[in-house]
Amino acid sequence: MDFSCLSAEPGDCRRLKDQSVHATRRIGKLGKSSKFIDSVIERRQGSQNQMDSDASGDGAFFDICSVKTYVKSLSSIQLETPSHLKNKEKMLNCGAHYINVLRPGMLHLRRYISVADQVKIVEICRKLGLGSGGFYQPGYRNGGKLNLKMMYLGKSWDPQRFGYGDVRPTDGAKPPSIPDEFLKLVERALQDSHAYLKKLNNANLEDMLPSMNPDICIVNFYSESGRLGLHQDKEESKESLMRGLPVVSISIGDSAEFVYGDDRKNVEKVVLESGDVLIFGGCSRHIYHGVTTIFGETTPQILLRKSNLRPGRLNLTFRQY
Ligand SMILES: O=C(O)CCC(=O)C(=O)O
Numbered sequence: 001m002d003f004s005c006l007s008a009e010p011g012d013c014r015r016l017k018d019q020s021v022h023a024t025r026r027i028g029k030l031g032k033s034s035k036f037i038d039s040v041i042e043r044r045q046g047s048q049n050q051m052d053s054d055a056s057g058d059g060a061f062f063d064i065c066s067v068k069t070y071v072k073s074l075s076s077i078q079l080e081t082p083s084h085l086k087n088k089e090k091m092l093n094c095g096a097h098y099i100n101v102l103r104p105g106m107l108h109l110r111r112y113i114s115v116a117d118q119v120k121i122v123e124i125c126r127k128l129g130l131g132s133g134g135f136y137q138p139g140y141r142n143g144g145k146l147n148l149k150m151m152y153l154g155k156s157w158d159p160q161r162f163g164y165g166d167v168r169p170t171d172g173a174k175p176p177s178i179p180d181e182f183l184k185l186v187e188r189a190l191q192d193s194h195a196y197l198k199k200l201n202n203a204n205l206e207d208m209l210p211s212m213n214p215d216i217c218i219v220n221f222y223s224e225s226g227r228l229g230l231h232q233d234k235e236e237s238k239e240s241l242m243r244g245l246p247v248v249s250i251s252i253g254d255s256a257e258f259v260y261g262d263d264r265k266n267v268e269k270v271v272l273e274s275g276d277v278l279i280f281g282g283c284s285r286h287i288y289h290g291v292t293t294i295f296g297e298t299t300p301q302i303l304l305r306k307s308n309l310r311p312g313r314l315n316l317t318f319r320q321y
Pocket residue numbers: 218220228233249258289290291315317
């Protein structure tokens with residue numbers, strides 16, 4: 001496989017993973033060392049002092065916020081339950097206006113997350129992203145870089161073992177734990193989705209959209225030119241995939257065109273805006289999906305003002321291994 005050809009696909013981290021795996025298999029056959037893989041996936045380098053100097057996202061530490069601001073300690077950042085309860089009431093009263101069933105097992109919870117909570121999610125991701133196991137930028141052997149920064153919470157993907165593990169293979173960093181606030185948010189989104197499906201008289205909720213307890217979260221940050229090629233999320237355990245345990249995805253910042261379908265050819269589109277939650281589980285767990293466009297300068301002004309989020313889109317996907 002010639003890695004140089006892949007730089008035409010900026011933002012496609014899943015393809016990068018696949019290519020790395022193929023490379024691993026090839027190395028196995030050729031008996032070469034794992035250094036080859038190390039050169040495919042860029043290492044995180046540098047020191048903590050660099051963290052604010054990396055405005056281009058070119059160095060080691062990636063700050064998802066654009067300007068130097070005081071990084072709050074994690075314990076001082078709490079999601080506000082009252083705003084969620086208000087949101088929940090509003091959403092359930094408005095019914096389909098806020099929740100769209102895109103297909104069986106796939107729900108779009110529009111503007112589900114309050115601005116205050118979006119700001120807090122940005123603050124938490126910023127803090128975690130600057131620390132050990134934080135954001136890194138996958139790159140290619142030819143020096144090309146993807147327009148996507150990535151961070152794993154809970155477990156890290158190991159392309160050599162083709163499985164999730166407790167350390168990041170590129171630098172040995174332990175992935176940060178998934179913050180409790182995030183877990184509560186996912187739980188609430190699933191509960192609200194169940195309540196909504198129940199209102200629509202769906203009899204077997206657990207078949208339609210199983211509950212899950214996430215232990216993996218992939219945090220992606222897309223620049224305005226970032227994208228993610230069509231792929232299936234199928235790296236979780238066989239049992240998780242077989243049971244259709246959902247992927248819960250949170251979008252913050254610029255809007256994005258998200259494409260999805262049963263195969264690569266017949267895809268539908270949905271625009272994901274800041275604060276939206278997208279859930280796909282049950283019989284939609286294996287959909288092909290990807291991000292084709294980031295719509296620049298669509299981050300709500302209030303979120304920009306309160307969080308200083310840099311231009312682009314933050315996305316968190318939660319899964320259960
Ligand atoms: O950014 C998104 O909306 C999707 C991310 C995704 O599919 C993934 O991380 O596997």
